[in-house]
Amino acid sequence: MKPIFKRPRFGTTSTAFWAATIGLLLIIAAVAGWPNPVIFVMGAILLATGLLIWQEITAGLWIGLSVFGLLTVLHLTRAATYFQLRYLIYSLAFAQLGYECWRGLQRTRDGIDSEDIDDENGDGEEDKPMISLVLLQRQPKYLENMILTKVVESAWGGDYSNSDAQSDDDADDGDGFVVGESPMFVIKAPAGMFLVHNFDVPYWDNKDEVVEAIGELRLRNAVEEHTAWLSVDMLTPGDEEPDLNEAYLLVAKLLTALADEDTLAVVRPESLDLNVWSDDVVARLLTPGAYEELSLPDNAPVIPIADDAPEMRAAIATAQQRWPEFADAFQQRASHDKADDGPSFVVKAKITAGDSTEFIWVDVIGLEPKFVHGHLANDPVALGDLKLGSQVEFPIEDVCDWCYEKDDEPVGLFSLEAIRQIQEAQQTNEQ
Structure with a gap:
């Protein structure tokens, strides 16, 4: 066999x-x-x-x-x-x-x-490319022929209302048509034939194994939360060599039009590239050639690290011990009234919202003797309504790391070396 x-x-x-x-x-x-x-x-x-x-x-x-x-x-x-x-x-x-x-x-x-x-x-x-993009959905998407027709016309322009054409002469009117029903639709367009799949099951049969294999927390949460998926595929004849930039742009235009508040991530099946859904990813998809970069995160990666790791405890202790150095530098910048023009001052802090706690970078806008004020510099994974740019405040004892520039060189970033050591140790244990 x-x-x-x-x-x-x-x-x-x-x-x-x-x-x-x-x-x-x-x-x-x-x-x-x-x-x-x-x-x-x-x-x-x-x-x-x-x-x-x-x-x-x-x-x-x-x-x-x-x-x-x-x-x-x-x-x-x-x-x-x-x-x-x-x-x-x-x-x-x-x-x-x-x-x-x-x-x-x-x-x-x-x-x-x-x-x-x-x-x-x-x-x-066998060399013919697979032109397809997939959306991972939190909930199944309701989709029927008439709805998809309107979405296609909005995304591509033209008239695709001939789904019920009664003759070939009728079919010649307009730019194409949409036929089918969930879980599969067929679209005839000037550029070729397209399929839209809309399934109310996870994209991977072994979803739990895929989740365990993902180290980045945002991607892991997106894959774990999705219960349905939909895709747009372009079908090309065996003797046709499509322009990939044009083909993927057509697929991406329709895919982004089908996305909604339940969209969690996008997958490119040919390369297995996966990225969390965001405005930056949408902009990237609609840029010629950017489909090849879907594996690049549009945000700082969130890597799970054990709280009791000795390397991380040592890094946090160093950051706390040298905190006055950061505070003095921040106050000196503020005293010169150049807060908007000078280098940024950021801290990594323990932020809690409800039952969820994350260690996340914050742009500092003010310091008190016992508290720090700032805006989130990264998108959190699961901190309720908090998002990139949200204003937060927290006690100084929750600071885990910090960084500012001095003579064009970064000062701080004690946790980076700790994370590198922990990941190297994990890779060694896996081997």
């Missing part, structure tokens, strides 16, 4: 993927949507077909050719009977999958490996 994580040969990767995906969707629809044993059996057959094709078992290609051929004829009949464009679209999609099964059989017979299969540009089918 072929290793499960190794792609199949003979150019059948996408065939196996779509057969399994459609089968899984039919099973979910039969179980959760409307109980229907016929749909359930068809879904099980397609799921098994996808697995067989992935394992390079020729019987899977024969079954796929038969099933997709049957589905093509069925939807062509429905298109002719009910005069609805969506049935014609479905029949074309199934016909394409059936053709891919037939082509896979020919390549299997001739022993042509997928590495030897070149398109018109000389690139192998």
